[in-house]
Amino acid sequence: MGLYLIDLRVLGISSFGGTSLCGKPLPDCDGVPGNIVVPSTPNGGGEAKRKKLSGGAIAGIVIGSIVGLLMILMILMFLCRKKSSSKLRSIDFASVKQQEMEIQGEKPIVEVENGGGYGNGYSAAAAATVGNGKGVDLNSGDAKKLMFFGKASRVFDLEDLLRASAEVLGKGTFGTAYKAVLEMGTVVAVKRLRDVTISEREFREKIETVGSMDHENLVPLRAYYYSRDEKLLVYDYMSMGSLSALLHGNRGGGRTPLNWEIRSCIALGAARGIEYLHSQGPNVSHGNIKSSNILLTQSHDARVSDFGLSCLVGPPSTPNRVAGYRAPEVTDPGKVSQKADVYSFGVLLLELLTGKPPAHALLNEEGVDLPRWVQSIVREEWTSEVFDLELLRYQNAEEEMVQLLQLGIDCAAQFPDNRPAMSEVTRRIDELCRSSLPEDSQPEPQ
Numbered sequence: 185m186g187l188y189l190i191d192l193r194v195l196g197i198s199s200f201g202g203t204s205l206c207g208k209p210l211p212d213c214d215g216v217p218g219n220i221v222v223p224s225t226p227n228g229g230g231e232a233k234r235k236k237l238s239g240g241a242i243a244g245i246v247i248g249s250i251v252g253l254l255m256i257l258m259i260l261m262f263l264c265r266k267k268s269s270s271k272l273r274s275i276d277f278a279s280v281k282q283q284e285m286e287i288q289g290e291k292p293i294v295e296v297e298n299g300g301g302y303g304n305g306y307s308a309a310a311a312a313t314v315g316n317g318k319g320v321d322l323n324s325g326d327a328k329k330l331m332f333f334g335k336a337s338r339v340f341d342l343e344d345l346l347r348a349s350a351e352v353l354g355k356g357t358f359g360t361a362y363k364a365v366l367e368m369g370t371v372v373a374v375k376r377l378r379d380v381t382i383s384e385r386e387f388r389e390k391i392e393t394v395g396s397m398d399h400e401n402l403v404p405l406r407a408y409y410y411s412r413d414e415k416l417l418v419y420d421y422m423s424m425g426s427l428s429a430l431l432h433g434n435r436g437g438g439r440t441p442l443n444w445e446i447r448s449c450i451a452l453g454a455a456r457g458i459e460y461l462h463s464q465g466p467n468v469s470h471g472n473i474k475s476s477n478i479l480l481t482q483s484h485d486a487r488v489s490d491f492g493l494s495c496l497v498g499p500p501s502t503p504n505r506v507a508g509y510r511a512p513e514v515t516d517p518g519k520v521s522q523k524a525d526v527y528s529f530g531v532l533l534l535e536l537l538t539g540k541p542p543a544h545a546l547l548n549e550e551g552v553d554l555p556r557w558v559q560s561i562v563r564e565e566w567t568s569e570v571f572d573l574e575l576l577r578y579q580n581a582e583e584e585m586v587q588l589l590q591l592g593i594d595c596a597a598q599f600p601d602n603r604p605a606m607s608e609v610t611r612r613i614d615e616l617c618r619s620s621l622p623e624d625s626q627p628e629p630q
């Protein structure tokens with residue numbers, strides 16, 4: 185918008201005939217000589233001055249409106265982007281939702297005894313319980329619900345899970361793990377399995393066994409979902425993450441050192457969890473023991489996760505993932521004996537004490553694995569050199585640290601028969617944990 189000024193003095197008097205204008209070349213206004221002015225109202229020159237100012241004001245208003253409009257547009261664009269990003273986060277579960285809609289109208293095989301109320305967390309009182317206490321009808325091939333285990337509370341359903349905001353925790357051997365925050369505030373870990381090659385019936389039978397495992401040092405499997413294209417497992421979310429992250433994360437700085445007391449407690453908790461699994465039968469093993477499968481509660485209690493999954497999925501596409509933990513005799517990752525679990529646990533103990541990730545140890549100058557590297561140092565009687573620097577300040581627990589190191593070496597023996605059973609491993613860790621406690625905090629003998 186332009187503002188054009190025309191010098192009206194160049195025009196002749198006749199050009200202003202019939203107007204109420206005054207000033208040169210017309211007679212002066214009220215006797216005051218001056219330039220010609222163009223009144224916008226019949227009121228005269230004073231009003232004209234005001235009109236000139238209001239032109240500026242109009243320009244200001246126009247500019248202000250444009251700026252305002254632009255700001256509203258920007259706010260709208262920002263809101264749209266925010267909405268689409270939260271959609272993106274849950275996009276991975278979208279295909280499940282599609283299937284859920286396809287099967288709508290089918291008879292649910294889970295009967296809810298107590299209504300469908302939601303509680304906070306897994307509170308049994310607040311929640312409805314699964315009808316038969318098992319949650320699964322093995323004769324029915326059409327169950328497309330979230331199936332809960334045992335006495336677990338049914339505090340949410342598939343719809344809630346699909347609505348939850350999801351964040352990828354990591355990709356593992358069996359699929360991708362997500363942290364899902366449900367609208368009611370419950371946080372769960374969801375594992376989306378890939379490469380499940382067994383039949384639905386077989387899957388249900390095997391997952392039932394996994395779901396029936398109940399021990400304070402295991403990450404409880406709460407529920408699962410099975411359909412043609414999606415297999416989901418729902419676990420408790422462990423807020424402190426994995427031992428691997430705690431041990432190897434943030435080494436550069438800003439990290440809280442892991443003291444001996446915490447490390448020995450983690451070793452004991454993990455050993456107890458694995459011992460429990462082994463006590464379920466001579467052929468029951470974990471099959472994938474490593475530090476990223478030892479998860480921690482807020483108070484650093486260890487919980488073993490991922491048990492029983494190797495029999496659900498096909499051979500891993502990345503066979504070297506467990507390199508460093510796998511016992512030398514294991515050729516088929518789907519068939520891991522209890523003694524092979526003991527080997528992996530031995531490597532985990534050495535990792536806990538040295539602070540070295542076993543896979544990296546493969547790349548060290550000598551090209552040896554962690555157990556052989558530790559053994560070579562111990563043979564040279566440089567034992568104290570082997571420990572993580574963060575542990576060296578605990579001089580008073582050095583004897584127990586050496587005992588735990590020896591246990592790690594025993595567990596990682598080349599020949600399976602030379603390895604101790606998990607019950608023996610737990611007993612030895614328990615003993616050394618007790619002896620490293622200060623005198624006044626020793627538990628009463630039972």
Ligand SMILES: Nc1ncnc2c1ncn2[C@@H]1O[C@H](COP(=O)(O)OP(=O)(O)OP(=O)(O)O)[C@@H](O)[C@H]1O
Pocket residue numbers: 353354355356357358359360361373375403419420421422423425426472476477479489490505
């Ligand atoms: N219940 C859980 N709570 C918190 N974090 C978890 C939970 N389950 C898994 N994670 C974390 O998610 C990440 C991916 O886990 P996932 O088990 O899929 O793979 P992995 O442990 O790296 O390998 P693998 O599949 O061979 O066990 C890991 O960092 C793991 O510690």
